[in-house]
Amino acid sequence: MKYYLVTILALMLFGVPAVSSRFGGEVDYVAQIFSQATEQLAAVILSHNPKTVADIKSRYTSPIVQVASINDKSIHNKVRILIVPGHEPNYGGAEYSSLKERDMTVELAQDLAGFLEKDTHYEVFVTRDGNDWSPIFAEYFKNNWQNIIDWQAGSAQDIAHRISSGTVVPPTKTVYHNKAPSNVAYRLYGITKWANENDVDITIHIHFNDAPGHGSRTPGDHTGFAIYIPERQYANSATSKVVAETIFKRLSKYNPVSSLTGESAGIVEDPDLIAIGAHDTADAASMLIEYGYIYEPQFLNAGTRDLAIKDLAFQTYLGLEDFFSAPDAAAVSRAYDTVALPHTWKSVISEKNTQNTDVFALQSALLVDGEYPPYARDLSDCPRTGKLGPCTQTALQQFQKKYSISGETNIVGQRTMQILNTNYGISF
């Protein structure tokens, strides 16, 4: 979660520190900007080498050369993807019931890395696991702390000069973000600095959202995902957008787009999120994906959580494959573009509100089959929750009608199970 309150603040000047949300918690990620820039840093020269779509794609198509060190940037030619699980080891992020966003982001990051690493076109870096920063980043922060601080200040001053000279127009904000404690903010800047220095092509920050104003045991009002990309005036914005669009297309087939005003377009430009290059700092195509709201039932339920998270990772992976190569995307998605399928249904599903992977797979099968979401509903009305509720029962009725199944109203009985297993139980 990184935003909280949606407010249109017309006069928000690029760079004025964001007001901390009264909902507290974490999230900042917002550039603090001008206050830290000093005249002494006027001499800081910012070299910017933003990636173009052609740059990144040429890596994918060039022959693979194995290199011994990540520092051999002159000859490495795999696509470098940096995955950043949101928040820090043991600190920050949304919490709901016993769930912690900072652990969910690691799980999704590891799932995504696992898919990508099967493809030799990619070289994947993940900044941390559930306990620690990876050794590369722990060392980098330790050895470069002052450099990161100076670089941030220089970047802030540079953008301030560009605004005062009229080459950058201060953007208006539509989604508010909380402010990060400075050490957290500097580590985020440090990750971007490292990515620039190590020729990273694509950076993906992984988060789960939270909505303001709900109780500790009461789910909030919003559901769905959103992808944040850099504001359009930033050098890495255009490339980020092209990559984000292919990921958006995959995610939106199975998952609702955020219902929050300001996120409902699905892909949201933002000038102030440090993660994706506040102050125009990032070279890589960069995005921050809010994969859904932490209190959504498919995450809350331990029986469906791992599958739901893995599926989000899989669709992100397929979106990247789409960006690079449609034939490769088709090959890896095979018959199914969800890890929920194929699935073998072994027992009758009859209890209303049953929640498990059988129901999650059922919802996925009904979606692929064309019955889900039913009638005029959409995925915001009928998300794949893994729960047998009215949306699924209605879609199931349509499915049973299509396959001439009777006597199994509102349940997955023997005959329905047989058709499901025949059509969606086989791996191709």
Ligand SMILES: [Zn+2]
């Ligand atoms: Zn977050």
